[in-house]
Amino acid sequence: MSRIDARFAALxxxxxxxxxxxxxxxxxxxxxxxxxxxxxxxxGVDIIELGMPFTDPMADGPTIQLAGQRALAGGQTLQxxxxxxxxxxxxxxxxxxxxxGYYNPIYSRGVERFLTEAKAAGIDGxxxxxxxxxxxxxxxxxxxxxxxxxxxxxxxxxxxxxxxxVLQNTSGFVYYVSITGITGAAAAQAAEVAPEVARIKRQTxxxxxxGFGIRTPEAAEAIARVADGAVVGSAIVRMIGEGRPVPEIxxxxxxxxxxxxxx
Amino acid sequence: MPEDLINxxxxxxxxxxxxGQFGGRFVSExxxxxxxxxxxxxxxxxxxxxxxxxxxxxxxxxxxRPSPLYFAERLTAxxxxxxxxxxxxxxxxxxxxxxxxxxxxxxxARRMGKTRIIAETGAGQHGVATATVCAKFGLKCVVYMGxxxxxxxxxxxxxxxxxxxxxxxxxxxxxxLKDAMNDALRDWVTNVRDTFYCIGTVAGPHPYPAMVxxxxxxxxxxxxxxxxxxxxxxxxxxxxxxxxxxxxxxxFHPFLDDKGVRIIGVExxxxxxxxxxxxxxxxTGGRPGVLHGNRTYLLQDADGQILEGYSISAGLDYPGIGPxxxxxxxxxxxxxxxxxxxxxxxxxxxxxxxxGIIPALEPSHALAHVMKxxxxxxxxxxIVMNMCGRGDKDIFTVARHLGFDMKL
Numbered sequence: 001m002s003r004i005d006a007r008f009a010a011l012x013x014x015x016x017x018x019x020x021x022x023x024x025x026x027x028x029x030x031x032x033x034x035x036x037x038x039x040x041x042x043x044g045v046d047i048i049e050l051g052m053p054f055t056d057p058m059a060d061g062p063t064i065q066l067a068g069q070r071a072l073a074g075g076q077t078l079q080x081x082x083x084x085x086x087x088x089x090x091x092x093x094x095x096x097x098x099x100x101g102y103y104n105p106i107y108s109r110g111v112e113r114f115l116t117e118a119k120a121a122g123i124d125g126x127x128x129x130x131x132x133x134x135x136x137x138x139x140x141x142x143x144x145x146x147x148x149x150x151x152x153x154x155x156x157x158x159x160x161x162x163x164x165x166v167l168q169n170t171s172g173f174v175y176y177v178s179i180t181g182i183t184g185a186a187a188a189q190a191a192e193v194a195p196e197v198a199r200i201k202r203q204t205x206x207x208x209x210x211g212f213g214i215r216t217p218e219a220a221e222a223i224a225r226v227a228d229g230a231v232v233g234s235a236i237v238r239m240i241g242e243g244r245p246v247p248e249i250x251x252x253x254x255x256x257x258x259x260x261x262x263x
Numbered sequence: 264m265p266e267d268l269i270n271x272x273x274x275x276x277x278x279x280x281x282x283g284q285f286g287g288r289f290v291s292e293x294x295x296x297x298x299x300x301x302x303x304x305x306x307x308x309x310x311x312x313x314x315x316x317x318x319x320x321x322x323x324x325x326x327x328r329p330s331p332l333y334f335a336e337r338l339t340a341x342x343x344x345x346x347x348x349x350x351x352x353x354x355x356x357x358x359x360x361x362x363x364x365x366x367x368x369x370x371x372a373r374r375m376g377k378t379r380i381i382a383e384t385g386a387g388q389h390g391v392a393t394a395t396v397c398a399k400f401g402l403k404c405v406v407y408m409g410x411x412x413x414x415x416x417x418x419x420x421x422x423x424x425x426x427x428x429x430x431x432x433x434x435x436x437x438x439x440l441k442d443a444m445n446d447a448l449r450d451w452v453t454n455v456r457d458t459f460y461c462i463g464t465v466a467g468p469h470p471y472p473a474m475v476x477x478x479x480x481x482x483x484x485x486x487x488x489x490x491x492x493x494x495x496x497x498x499x500x501x502x503x504x505x506x507x508x509x510x511x512x513x514x515f516h517p518f519l520d521d522k523g524v525r526i527i528g529v530e531x532x533x534x535x536x537x538x539x540x541x542x543x544x545x546x547t548g549g550r551p552g553v554l555h556g557n558r559t560y561l562l563q564d565a566d567g568q569i570l571e572g573y574s575i576s577a578g579l580d581y582p583g584i585g586p587x588x589x590x591x592x593x594x595x596x597x598x599x600x601x602x603x604x605x606x607x608x609x610x611x612x613x614x615x616x617x618x619g620i621i622p623a624l625e626p627s628h629a630l631a632h633v634m635k636x637x638x639x640x641x642x643x644x645x646i647v648m649n650m651c652g653r654g655d656k657d658i659f660t661v662a663r664h665l666g667f668d669m670k671l
């Protein structure tokens with residue numbers, strides 16, 4: 001059982017929904033970013049999504065694009081992102097960490113080498129935006145063989161005919177993208193999301209979390225109510241971009257987590 | 264036709280959109296169903312004679328095809344070696360080869376019931392071609408263009424606006440062509456129902472590289488028939504400039520199985536292909552990676568972050584290259600070389616003075632390589648180079664480099 005499976009099993013046992021928080025590794029700099037990540041579990045975050053900065057994040061809106069640019073300008077590399085997780089793991093053996101990003105930095109490092117290092121650093125899963133199931137043999141299948149979960153995105157354009165293909169090699173959980181669009185864009189509507197969640201759940205037993213367009217504790221609560229959890233990224237990243245003090249950022253995260261946990 | 268298809272270079276891509284290891288469909292899940300639908304609809308269209316009849320009609324009456332194959336007599340005499348022919352695609356409506364492809368994609372978009380067309384553009388030639396065809400068919404047109412390019416290509420921005428297109432200056436990333444492509448993809452992810460993404464080169468996720476190649480191959484098919492008529496035989500060497508590689512792929516593809524024809528692609532060497540990375544020579548100075556939906560050679564750093572290219576020619580200023588070129592490079596069927604800004608500028612001026620043709624800076628790179636090799640080749644050696652665009656858009660850039668004050 002992976003750390004992600006264990007976390008969802010525990011949440012189910014407690015009758016709670018998952019709160020997933022996304023931050024960009026190395027934003028605005030390595031030390032601050034590590035401090036934020038270390039503070040997330042105590043703020044109520046059940047699963048950490050750690051962005052891997054990339055120069056060309058084609059699925060991300062301006063907020064996360066800028067976070068990636070800040071991180072790269074601050075000297076963040078894939079090695080430093082791996083180091084950051086290893087450092088985090090020294091004190092936290094339970095909270096799952098999922099790396100989220102784009103394929104080229106991984107491909108450039110070499111898939112086998114990356115998977116070995118990611119596993120050793122204590123990473124539990126991967127979300128790679130530009131690897132649809134049609135390209136599963138690139139990374140998804142090797143990742144599974146290396147003992148890492150490969151979490152797939154399902155979207156409003158993923159119809160019932162295609163859904164089995166998307167779910168086939170997915171493990172850990174399924175991430176439903178609530179809108180057609182980029183991160184940080186239109187607000188997700190629970191009423192629209194609910195039937196989509198039900199549609200996907202008919203085809204999988206995996207937990208299903210919903211992300212994109214969730215900014216407030218109320219929205220996190222509304223979305224978590226109709227799914228197994230809610231993901232917030234841009235709203236947190238925006239505060240980091242504004243240079244807010246770490247305690248203020250973590251207090252905001254805590255509010256979001258409480259929202260999701262009320263569901 | 265080749266005697267056996269197993270040894271043909273023209274069978275790609277495979278059903279996964281791969282040319283060898285290159286190509287593929289590296290896009291987000293939101294776009295994947297759209298790309299699969301596009302592939303299905305294109306496969307249907309390309310075997311439909313009425314689709315090609317519509318293309319042929321517009322190519323002839325709207326674009327002005329066939330473009331001439333012109334014997335560059337004074338240039339040939341000046342260089343003193345190989346006999347040089349130019350495929351005159353700069354004479355097309357809108358002044359470049361770009362419209363060959365745009366027509367195909369927009370006819371397809373109309374068949375798919377799409378009402379909104381988006382495009383990325385660097386120098387503005389693909390944007391102008393897209394705005395033009397959208398105006399002709401009454402379609403809404405949105406063009407993404409790097410903020411830096413909007414500034415330096417003001418005449419093309421105005422042309423697009425005259426043609427009714429909305430030009431959106433892209434400030435994300437570093438505001439260049441690759442960022443314009445990122446923003447076009449972000450638009451497409453957001454507007455999945457009514458929008459068709461008209462990509463300007465032989466790159467992007469499958470089926471774009473194959474589809475754009477098929478539309479541009481009219482260049483090579485015509486050139487082949489024209490050289491056979493003029494000389495009674497195939498050329499010995501064909502040469503074209505490469506940014507993303509669509510004009511080159513269009514010229515090369517019909518000749519791939521003609522084993523006696525040497526094929527040379529010319530990349531933008533900028534200030535020189537070295538560690539400073541001030542060039543756009545993805546094959547000469549890059550390595551394989553994944554960007555914009557396909558695996559190909561890319562300019563990137565040791566950590567897989569994409570680097571900005573540099574070239575005097577905005578149309579070659581892209582850190583990647585079409586995946587079929589990457590494959591042709593690796594299997595050795597085509598040779599790829601780099602030409603610097605300075606060499607291209609020299610060829611630009613020579614072409615103006617000797618042939619009365621003001622070439623775009625893109626084909627000036629191809630011409631510069633012709634100038635290098637022609638003198639050493641025998642007089643019966645036939646070279647066909649692709650004059651893929653005219654230089655009106657470039658006169659300001661050239662004037663600046665030559666120290667000429669345009670403010671009269």
